[in-house]
Amino acid sequence: MDDTESLKARIETLEKQLSEVKELLKKQVETTATKEEVKAVKKEVEVAKKEVEVTKSQQDEWKFYDSTVHLGGYAQVGYASDDPANDRFNQVQYSPIFHYQYKDLILLESEFEVEIEGDGETHLALEYLTIDWFMNDYMALSAGKFLSPIGQFRQNLHPGWINKLPSAPSGFGHDQAAPVADVGVQLRGGAPFGNNMQANYAVFVSNGPILELNEDGDEIEAIETEGFTSDDDDNKLFGGRIGFLPIPNVEIGISGAFGELGLPGDTGDRDYDVLGFDLFARWRNLDLRGEYVKQEVDGFAGSVAEEGQEWEAWYIQPSYKLLPTKLEAVARYSDFDSTHADQDQQQWALGLNYLFSANAIAKFAYEFNDGLTGTDTDEDRLFLQFAYGF
Amino acid sequence: MNILKNTMLISLKIVTLLILAVPVLSTAAEEGDVARGSKAWANNCSRCHNMRDPKEFRDDGWRPIIAHMRLRAGLSGQQARDILTFLQSSNYTAPASSGSMTKVAESSGEDGETIYNNTCIACHGADGQGALPGVPKFSERLSKPDDVLLSNITNGFQSKGSPMAMPPKGGNPNLSDADIMNVLSYIRENLGK
Numbered sequence: 001m002d003d004t005e006s007l008k009a010r011i012e013t014l015e016k017q018l019s020e021v022k023e024l025l026k027k028q029v030e031t032t033a034t035k036e037e038v039k040a041v042k043k044e045v046e047v048a049k050k051e052v053e054v055t056k057s058q059q060d061e062w063k064f065y066d067s068t069v070h071l072g073g074y075a076q077v078g079y080a081s082d083d084p085a086n087d088r089f090n091q092v093q094y095s096p097i098f099h100y101q102y103k104d105l106i107l108l109e110s111e112f113e114v115e116i117e118g119d120g121e122t123h124l125a126l127e128y129l130t131i132d133w134f135m136n137d138y139m140a141l142s143a144g145k146f147l148s149p150i151g152q153f154r155q156n157l158h159p160g161w162i163n164k165l166p167s168a169p170s171g172f173g174h175d176q177a178a179p180v181a182d183v184g185v186q187l188r189g190g191a192p193f194g195n196n197m198q199a200n201y202a203v204f205v206s207n208g209p210i211l212e213l214n215e216d217g218d219e220i221e222a223i224e225t226e227g228f229t230s231d232d233d234d235n236k237l238f239g240g241r242i243g244f245l246p247i248p249n250v251e252i253g254i255s256g257a258f259g260e261l262g263l264p265g266d267t268g269d270r271d272y273d274v275l276g277f278d279l280f281a282r283w284r285n286l287d288l289r290g291e292y293v294k295q296e297v298d299g300f301a302g303s304v305a306e307e308g309q310e311w312e313a314w315y316i317q318p319s320y321k322l323l324p325t326k327l328e329a330v331a332r333y334s335d336f337d338s339t340h341a342d343q344d345q346q347q348w349a350l351g352l353n354y355l356f357s358a359n360a361i362a363k364f365a366y367e368f369n370d371g372l373t374g375t376d377t378d379e380d381r382l383f384l385q386f387a388y389g390f
Numbered sequence: 391m392n393i394l395k396n397t398m399l400i401s402l403k404i405v406t407l408l409i410l411a412v413p414v415l416s417t418a419a420e421e422g423d424v425a426r427g428s429k430a431w432a433n434n435c436s437r438c439h440n441m442r443d444p445k446e447f448r449d450d451g452w453r454p455i456i457a458h459m460r461l462r463a464g465l466s467g468q469q470a471r472d473i474l475t476f477l478q479s480s481n482y483t484a485p486a487s488s489g490s491m492t493k494v495a496e497s498s499g500e501d502g503e504t505i506y507n508n509t510c511i512a513c514h515g516a517d518g519q520g521a522l523p524g525v526p527k528f529s530e531r532l533s534k535p536d537d538v539l540l541s542n543i544t545n546g547f548q549s550k551g552s553p554m555a556m557p558p559k560g561g562n563p564n565l566s567d568a569d570i571m572n573v574l575s576y577i578r579e580n581l582g583k
Contacts, residue, residue, distance in 0.1 A: 070454040099454040104419075104467070107457045132457075137419070137467030140460070152438075156462060162439040190464030196433070200464020243464060248433035280437060285523050321523050326553075358440035358553065389439075 070099040076160030078385035148179040149202035160387030171313020171336030181227035182206035198245040208237030233262035422475025432512035444480035480557030502576025518581025524553035
């Protein structure tokens with residue numbers, strides 16, 4: 001029968017196809033994941049996700065914790081050559097800064113000043129040490145030894161990597177016209193307001209400075225403002241500064257302090273006043289700074305030193321970044337006037353700086369000094385300095 | 391000097407009043423905000439010294455530094471938190487092939503101009519000429535093709551010898567690829583000169 005034959009053949013082909021299909025199915029089953037397998041993979045993904053989350057919160061550990069320790073500071077080394085000649089590597093100074101912070105509540109700030117002196121001795125000083133309490137968003141109370149908030153140079157511009165010249169302006173050094181530091185309490189803060197305006201303030205009560213007599217002991221020679229933990233005259237000094245920024249990167253500051261100072265043996269105390277103005281403005285690559293400061297003590301009848309004294313200084317300093325190079329040019333005129341002619345000085349300083357980075361700077365500068373003929377204050381000076389802040 | 395004395399005395403009185411007002415002024419602290427932070431940073435952090443690069447310190451390093459600088463600069467607590475947040479989100483450079491690793495931010499739906507004014511203006515300026523020393527004019531850079539610029543904006547970028555880096559997404563991690571595309575077209579159309 002032909003029909004049976006063909007039927008048989010068809011069945012055979014069908015059987016063959018069926019086994020092929022079976023084979024295929026088997027293969028497919030092998031490659032398709034079972035439900036269990038899918039579950040397992042899902043679990044693995046969950047675990048991986050958790051791990052990522054843990055890693056993330058471990059990363060956040062750097063952001064959220066209670067206590068922090070931080071070491072910063074700066075160092076400067078330099079060379080100076082005077083006219084008439086005396087050249088030497090004259091500066092090796094290291095100022096480590098330690099910060100300890102507890103939450104956003106307490107900050108301890110401290111800075112040492114370690115310096116090699118002319119005779120090779122190492123001079124060590126506690127430049128400042130305060131414990132600060134952040135009372136709220138607009139107020140922080142600092143207690144301890146702080147840099148004087150009168151003006152800008154002494155509190156904000158003197159570190160080597162910040163000061164654009166290797167020296168302080170005339171009158172802004174130690175024991176000159178600008179107060180350096182003080183011991184007491186200080187309240188500081190600030191706030192933005194209006195359209196892009198800002199204001200900041202600092203007020204303090206402190207022990208105040210000490211008057212220094214000349215060799216004969218009959219005249220006040222200088223005023224020491226290094227910050228003392230004694231106050232023999234028992235009169236506290238009150239002072240502060242208010243800064244106003246009408247637009248960003250323009251700041252005008254006015255500062256002042258008043259109190260009374262005494263000399264040993266006097267029957268009473270004399271008035272002491274400080275007055276300061278400061279200005280900063282930036283236009284593109286040009287920075288302009290200027291500052292005025294005056295300290296004054298009245299005379300006192302019957303005192304060993306009856307006469308009053310005055311120390312007054314100001315400077316103006318434009319500087320220009322020669323971008324895209326790493327060079328910066330700076331000029332500064334400063335004038336220090338005191339009742340003692342041997343302290344007076346007028347000075348032009350010109351400098352060229354190379355900025356390795358924002359905080360590492362090499363300075364080359366020349367000072368033209370005009371003071372009492374034949375004294376140090378009249379000698380011109382060439383400086384090379386390398387400063388690094390970290 | 392009497393005028394000076396009187397002003398000082400009045401200021402002292404004002405300050406005493408302020409201290410008494412402490413409980414009133416102590417509102418709950420708001421978290422830091424990147425966009426406000428980049429503005430406050432650009433407006434304050436190069437007033438006394440050269441601008442320090444956000445990449446200089448790790449997240450934990452910036453914290454005490456900003457507390458210190460809040461006091462120096464006379465900033466409010468909010469400004470300090472904003473600046474800290476900005477620095478902590480700008481102190482890394484994402485690896486160039488980071489597309490899949492970074493959180494895929496959802497588009498903010500803001501147009502290029504809004505994004506520019508919130509996140510980029512502090513450094514690049516309203517006119518695109520650069521608001522800080524070290525930030526280039528856009529006109530000097532726009533000859534680069536879009537894919538290069540998009541990648542440099544997304545991942546951060548510092549050319550050789552440049553004093554400052556462009557932080558990833560301008561320091562704002564919430565910008566999506568679409569946002570960055572929008573802001574780049576805004577820059578090309580309006581700030582290329």
